[in-house]
Amino acid sequence: MSHDDSVAQNLKSPNPNRISDREVAAFWHKALTDLKRRTTLDESLPRTVLLNWRERVGKSSHKKAVQCLGGTLTFAELDAMSDSIAHYFLTRPFLSKGDCVAIMLPNLTQYVVTLLGILKAGMTVVNCNPLYTRPEIEHQLKDSGAKVLVTLANIAKTPAEATVPGLQEVIITEVADALPLPKRILINSIVRYVKKMVPPYQFDAGIKVTRFLDTCRPLTDEQIARVRDLEKLVNENDIAFIQYTGGTTGIAKGAQLSHRNICYNVQQSFGAFSPEWLERVQKIQDQPGSQNALSLLPLPFYHIYSLTCGFLSTTIGLGMTTTTLPNPREIKQLFKLMNEPNVMVVGMISTLMKLLLSRPEFDTVKLDPKTVIISGGMPTSPDVAAEWGKRTGTRITEGYGLTEASPLIAVADPLNPTSGVQGYPVAGTLIKLRDEEGRDLPLGKGSEVQGELLAKGPQVMVGYHKNKDETARIMSDDGYLMTGDVATIRADGLIEIVDRKKDMILVSGFNVYPNEIDAKAMATGLLLECATVGVPDAKTGERVVLYAVPAHKNLSQEKLSEALNESLTHYKRPSKIVFVDALPKNPVGKILRREVRKMESQK
Structure with missing residues (x-):
């Protein structure tokens, strides 16, 4: 239905x-x-990613679309490069409209080139985490039925060891492939031969291996026309992405997100921005030359939050320049990007903000107070929000959603963002x-x-x-x-x-919500991060256990327990506190409570 x-x-x-x-x-x-917020959606707007892209290229062809590792592509250049890989897909005899092509890449220019190329060819993008183990990537490639995988030489060893009968071709890129010569050769050589960051790999003999650069050759006018004709055949009900759930709830399932789903959610995401902010972005874009308003997106694009609320919304939707880096924990580089002029929006998650705040170099960051800080993926810790606001002068706008909702469902009031809450439903x-x-x-x-x-x-x-x-x-x-x-x-x-419904702890008939315990624990100022879990108990049904990373090595469990006793009623108090060096997280930094439970069960 x-x-x-x-x-x-x-x-x-x-x-x-x-x-x-x-x-x-x-x-x-x-x-x-x-609240003077929109309740309805504009039904006249395009409902495929490609129509929105074509419209954006028409408006912003000379502006910078993406910059990474010191290289940039304008919208026109990104369009041409993605045309080339789209045409390459069209020449593969085993590929046809609706087939799945998997991307297993960190945030590189090659990622957005490939994504647009897949969609232009009328095919479906399957996003894969570059940190997947062999069983994980094997499951996802088999389940999706992907016939082609585009990946990075540095991580190709893992999929090469997987057994995926339906996989017919692997396209291998190197880190600097989107950069101009001679920088491309220099960086790729350093990565491969000096830093030894490319382990040897060997795919099965039946799988064709192709260099990424060989798929990006300039096209003739006739070949470009063929790509444009294919674009017109894509309709709003076609599946744009099979987006696998983040793994916090068990075996990953592939959510089918149509072009219609994505385009409506992009439009809905604009509710995170005030009219005044949108006017400022437009004013920067109206300036002559290629300079543009910047959207700093350090979180991985293979995660739906950074993809939809980041690249698709701010770059395709609003025409901003996506600025990114392959690893958001390259802190010095991230601080440098945060200080670039015209940074108008930054995509964040609570744990990354906590990490940045802990570094002494953070005081060198000078963000414009009107820069919008979008936080998603997990609730933002109130202590993080308070310190971030105090030290940067910016306010955090939180969003809430799920992979199954493309992902955005609710977002804070951009004129009065409140930390720790999920805001109001997006339009429609x-x-x-x-x-x-x-x-x-x-x-x-x-x-x-x-x-x-x-x-x-x-x-x-x-x-x-x-x-x-x-x-x-x-x-x-x-x-x-x-x-x-x-x-x-x-x-x-x-x-x-x-809280998560399944994470709720039942102690002697009382409902205990782990997020509440986590918030109280973080509010003590004694911890860097924590996660509360419930474990079986013969007397009370379940009991509360707190895993925590201390802010100082001399902190004792007794001192933390005393602090918590002041704010938690007896049945909510942790029966045990375990100090650890780090907590398990997913690629965007969300703490995996399921893995914390495993840590406790293995004791």
């Missing part, structure tokens, strides 16, 4: 346990109108709460009413790739995406995520 059909069917809910879509829409219309999105018995809960009751957050909108995925059972489990009978997050909704519509 499509989003539009489910809305029509549920305008008047026949189920007494359900709040109808009409009632939900009425609540949000009032709340968002009072319905949100409600449901209890454990499947009953919809009244909206706008604040902390007295907590339930699982459900979302419906045009950004919600088509479904999980080749997994109807899992799709049925996450979609409600009235067409809502069941997020698995426990939330509250204030009278004015402000949404606050209390």
